[in-house]
Amino acid sequence: MEKPENLYQSLHSTQKDPIKDEAAVKSVVRDLVYETTSEEKVIQNLKPVRIDPSPESLGEAKSLKKKKMRKPHEKSRRLNARERRAFKVYDIPAEAHKYDIFVQLNKLWQGYMAEVYSQGANPSQFAQKLLKADFHGAIFKVIKSKNPSYVGIEGIVVQETLSVFKIISKNNKLQQIPKISSVFTMEMECCPGVFTLYGPQLQFRAADRAVKKFKPKPSIDL
Amino acid sequence: MSRKTYLPELPDLDSAADLAYVDLDTNTLPIDNHPFNHQVAIFLPACSLERAQAHLNQDLGWFYQIDIKLSTLLDPTFMKTYVQSGHKSLVLHSVDTHLDSDDVIVLDLNGTLVMNLTKSTHEMFGIQARKQTRADMKRQRYVVRIDLGDPKLVPGTKMYERLLWCLESTFTNPIKMLAASVDKVTGSALDIEWPAGVSYRRLENSAHIEDISGITIPSFDNLRPAACTSEKMWEQKSIDAVEWLGLVHLKAKRLSSNDKPDPFVSTYRAPVPNAAHQHGVLVTWKGFILPALISSILSALRKLMSVKVTENWTSLTVWGFHDSPFGWDNMQHYYFVGGENDYTLLLLPKTDEESSQKMAISYKMYGSHHVIQ
Numbered sequence: 001m002e003k004p005e006n007l008y009q010s011l012h013s014t015q016k017d018p019i020k021d022e023a024a025v026k027s028v029v030r031d032l033v034y035e036t037t038s039e040e041k042v043i044q045n046l047k048p049v050r051i052d053p054s055p056e057s058l059g060e061a062k063s064l065k066k067k068k069m070r071k072p073h074e075k076s077r078r079l080n081a082r083e084r085r086a087f088k089v090y091d092i093p094a095e096a097h098k099y100d101i102f103v104q105l106n107k108l109w110q111g112y113m114a115e116v117y118s119q120g121a122n123p124s125q126f127a128q129k130l131l132k133a134d135f136h137g138a139i140f141k142v143i144k145s146k147n148p149s150y151v152g153i154e155g156i157v158v159q160e161t162l163s164v165f166k167i168i169s170k171n172n173k174l175q176q177i178p179k180i181s182s183v184f185t186m187e188m189e190c191c192p193g194v195f196t197l198y199g200p201q202l203q204f205r206a207a208d209r210a211v212k213k214f215k216p217k218p219s220i221d222l
Numbered sequence: 223m224s225r226k227t228y229l230p231e232l233p234d235l236d237s238a239a240d241l242a243y244v245d246l247d248t249n250t251l252p253i254d255n256h257p258f259n260h261q262v263a264i265f266l267p268a269c270s271l272e273r274a275q276a277h278l279n280q281d282l283g284w285f286y287q288i289d290i291k292l293s294t295l296l297d298p299t300f301m302k303t304y305v306q307s308g309h310k311s312l313v314l315h316s317v318d319t320h321l322d323s324d325d326v327i328v329l330d331l332n333g334t335l336v337m338n339l340t341k342s343t344h345e346m347f348g349i350q351a352r353k354q355t356r357a358d359m360k361r362q363r364y365v366v367r368i369d370l371g372d373p374k375l376v377p378g379t380k381m382y383e384r385l386l387w388c389l390e391s392t393f394t395n396p397i398k399m400l401a402a403s404v405d406k407v408t409g410s411a412l413d414i415e416w417p418a419g420v421s422y423r424r425l426e427n428s429a430h431i432e433d434i435s436g437i438t439i440p441s442f443d444n445l446r447p448a449a450c451t452s453e454k455m456w457e458q459k460s461i462d463a464v465e466w467l468g469l470v471h472l473k474a475k476r477l478s479s480n481d482k483p484d485p486f487v488s489t490y491r492a493p494v495p496n497a498a499h500q501h502g503v504l505v506t507w508k509g510f511i512l513p514a515l516i517s518s519i520l521s522a523l524r525k526l527m528s529v530k531v532t533e534n535w536t537s538l539t540v541w542g543f544h545d546s547p548f549g550w551d552n553m554q555h556y557y558f559v560g561g562e563n564d565y566t567l568l569l570l571p572k573t574d575e576e577s578s579q580k581m582a583i584s585y586k587m588y589g590s591h592h593v594i595q
Contacts, residue, residue, distance in 0.1 A: 144345040151348035152387060183345075222345055 092158060092166075097174050102137070102156045109137030114190040121191075130195065132210045135160055138186055140167055143196075146181040146222050153177060160206045165199075179203055181222060237560045240586040241460055243447055244567075246524065246579075252565040252586050253520065253540070255551045257331045258315045259511045261541040264523060265470050267439045267502040267534050274503040275431060277526055280519055282427035283411025285402040285510035287317075289421045292327065292397060293389040295335070295370070297417045298377055304403060305333055305370045310412060312403045313512055319397075321545040321557040322361065327397060328547060331513070333371030338547040339364050348388040357556055357593045365547065365554075396421075400510040409514035427509030435501035437477040440466060440493040442535050445570060445583065462493045464566055464585045467537050470504065516540060520567070527569060527579045539566045544589075553592055560590035 009028075015021045022043075029039040079087075116129055141154040155169035164176045165184070177184075179199035186195045198220050202209070244251065262282075266274055295305065304312040314329035326338045337347075344351055344364035351364035358365065368385065369375075375382050401422075403412040416422050442463055443449075450456040469477050476483070476490045479498040483490075507519075516538075523536055544561030548554050555563055565586040572579040 144342075146345060148344075148348045148350050151346065152391070 090159065090161075092174060097168065097172050099156070099168055099170050099172055102158060102168055105137040105158075106139060106156050109135075110189050112137075113188045117188075117190045126191070127195075134206055134210070135165075135186075136206070138188075140165060140184045140186055140197075142177060142182050143185050144183040144222065145177075150175075150177055150182055162205050163203060183222065237562060237590045238588040238592060240584075240588065241457060242584045243456075244582055244584045246520075246567075246569070246582055251520075251567070252550060252584055253516050254513050256540070256542060256549065256563075256565065257313050257513060258328065258543050258546050258563075259513075259516065259540050260543060261506065261508050262511055262516055262519060263471055263504060263506045263539045263541075264519065265467065265502055265504050265537045265539075266526070267536070268500055269503050271431065271433045271503055274505060278431075278505055278522060280429070280507075280522060282429070282507050282509065282511055282515050282519075283402070283404070284424055284426050285400055285411075286414060286416075287423045287425060288399050288401050288416065289396040290399055290416075291395070291419065292393040293386055294417055294420055295329075296375075296382070296386050296389065300417050301370065301375075304414060305329075309406050310403055311406055311512070311514075312401065312414070313510075314399050314401045315510070315543060315546070317398045317400055319545060321547065321555075321561065326545055326547050327399070329370070333369060335368045335370050336547055337366045337368075339366060343392060347392045349385070355554065355593050357554065357591065361556065402510045402512050404512045404514045406514075409518055411512075411515070425509060427507050427511055427515075430506045430508070432473075432504045432506075433501060434470070434473060434477075434504055436479055436499060437470075437502065438479045438492045438496050438498045439500040439502060439534075440496040442493070442568070442570065443495060445535075445568070446573075446581070459493065460568075460583050460585070463568060463583070466493055467539065467566060467568065470502070470537075471539060473504075511540075523569065524579055527571065533571065535571055536569045537566060538569070540564060549588060549592065550586065553588070555589060556591035556593070557589070558591045562587040562589040 025043065026039050029042055033039060033042055113133070116133060117126060120126060120129070135157050136159070138157050139155065140157050142150050142152065145151050153167060153169060153175060155167040155175075157165055158168050158174065159166040163180060164178055166174060166176050168174045177199075179202055182199040184197045184199060186197060187193075188195075200222065201216050201220070204212070204214060208214075242249075264278070294300070304310055311331050312329060312333075313331060314327070316325075316327045319326045321338065323340070325340060325343050328336050330336060339347065339351070341362045341364070344366070347366065349366055349368070351366045354364065372381075375385070377383075401414060403414050404410065405412055411427075414422075440463070445456075445459055445463060447453065447456045450459060466477075475481055476488060477492070479500075520538055523538060527536060542549065542563035542565075544557055544563060546555055546563055549563050555561070565584065568583040568585070569579065570581050570583070572581075
């Protein structure tokens with residue numbers, strides 16, 4: 001009779017460093033996996049299971065977990081406001097803080113307003129158009145403000161952001177006036193009369209105001 | 223009818239007052255730091271009309287009713303002559319402006335322009351207001367104080383130009399005000415030369431002498447704290463005395479010796495000890511009266527008492543404006559339901575221990591809403 005096949009294979013290693021003896025492990029894995037799979041790749045992806053709860057082994061397990069939970073979108077992250085300000089993209093350089101430079105912009109704006117006015121001189125229609133108009137280059141004056149030092153500032157609007165108007169006054173001072181606390185007036189050459197703009201109602205970027213339909217707040221109180 | 227009969231559940235509305243026993247020579251009296259007064263009255267018990275007329279013919283001067291644009295106050299010559307002057311004091315008070323709804327503007331004895339503004343006026347004005355107290359926050363009012371006597375307030379400086387711009391742009395219409403000026407040294411009223419564009423009317427602080435007869439006058443003998451057993455008792459007696467004085471100024475029927483009202487109407491009794499069927503003289507001055515003039519009345523009164531024209535006590539009562547933004551010193555004053563801003567000095571006759579008449583009871587009425595700072 002033939003000797004029965006030995007079903008059990010001994011994994012005892014005869015080498016000096018049994019841990020680094022991969023041959024035995026490879027042969028076991030070879031038997032278990034599909035033919036076309038490479039046993040080295042399988043062994044690489046295997047998670048080590050530590051039997052002894054020693055601190056070093058636990059620490060390694062934790063660090064492995066942490067690495068998995070971190071978001072992988074490092075490259076496509078958006079800049080936050082602080083970083084955007086640090087780039088100083090939207091800042092006007094100090095050499096350009098001159099009222100005379102922006103007088104031309106005001107002239108352009110007056111021309112633009114004259115065009116808008118010519119399209120329909122009906123006051124209510126014109127007022128609706130004004131809400132969507134661009135104010136870059138308009139001459140604004142602050143008539144009311146929660147902060148008394150802003151009252152009386154008059155000048156050309158250089159930039160309009162979500163919450164602020166940047167106005168340059170005749171004494172070449174560029175100031176940021178928050179919209180939320182102020183009421184402005186505006187005059188134009190084509191149309192007689194003074195237009196009052198309530199800052200808290202206009203808390204939108206210039207582009208948004210032109211496109212979106214916005215709801216006015218319940219009170220014009222500052 | 224008292225509020226308690228028809229609204230029993232509501233808590234009592236307290237009006238605050240300050241009661242003190244003062245020495246007229248040494249203590250600070252409520253006269254000097256109470257600049258805005260519209261009425262002064264003296265009561266002399268058991269004094270004849272002729273005697274009073276002879277000794278008390280004080281001329282209390284005059285005042286002006288003006289319509290002025292506030293920016294005119296900053297006119298350089300006017301500022302130098304009246305506002306920033308060392309020997310003249312100018313006082314202004316806006317008229318017909320209610321402290322709870324309008325902007326009240328006053329110029330006090332120290333040359334400080336005090337403006338108690340509404341929220342919308344303050345937002346338009348452009349000068350930082352003082353930090354709001356709780357009372358200010360509740361009423362949404364802002365107090366702007368500007369020292370017009372500041373040496374930096376010269377035409378051409380930033381401060382001056384800014385102030386001028388703010389006054390011109392916010393207060394575009396003329397404001398109705400009362401104005402008076404006194405000499406700081408002599409205490410006599412002065413004429414004011416108004417700059418162009420100010421419409422003014424000069425009025426006299428008129429005196430009105432009246433004899434009230436057939437009344438029961440108390441003698442107030444035991445009104446000194448030493449004569450009373452406890453402080454509470456003295457307080458009660460003093461308040462009763464001041465109440466009686468109030469009735470005199472009203473010329474009430476309850477004072478009459480023959481008055482026998484129905485107990486349902488009144489159970490008022492004059493303070494004891496009192497003497498019936500007496501007469502007294504009530505002298506009233508109405509106008510815009512400055513503290514210097516009131517001090518002169520007080521000294522005349524004390525002279526009267528020392529010369530024994532009248533043997534008993536006398537009283538001096540002064541009424542301030544209900545709408546003044548502050549009362550004594552910097553104590554802020556508001557109206558709400560009771561804007562009293564008055565005081566009474568009850569001058570007690572001299573005792574044998576005192577060399578001259580000097581003790582008095584001072585009763586300052588602060589009104590229902592005041593803020594002590």
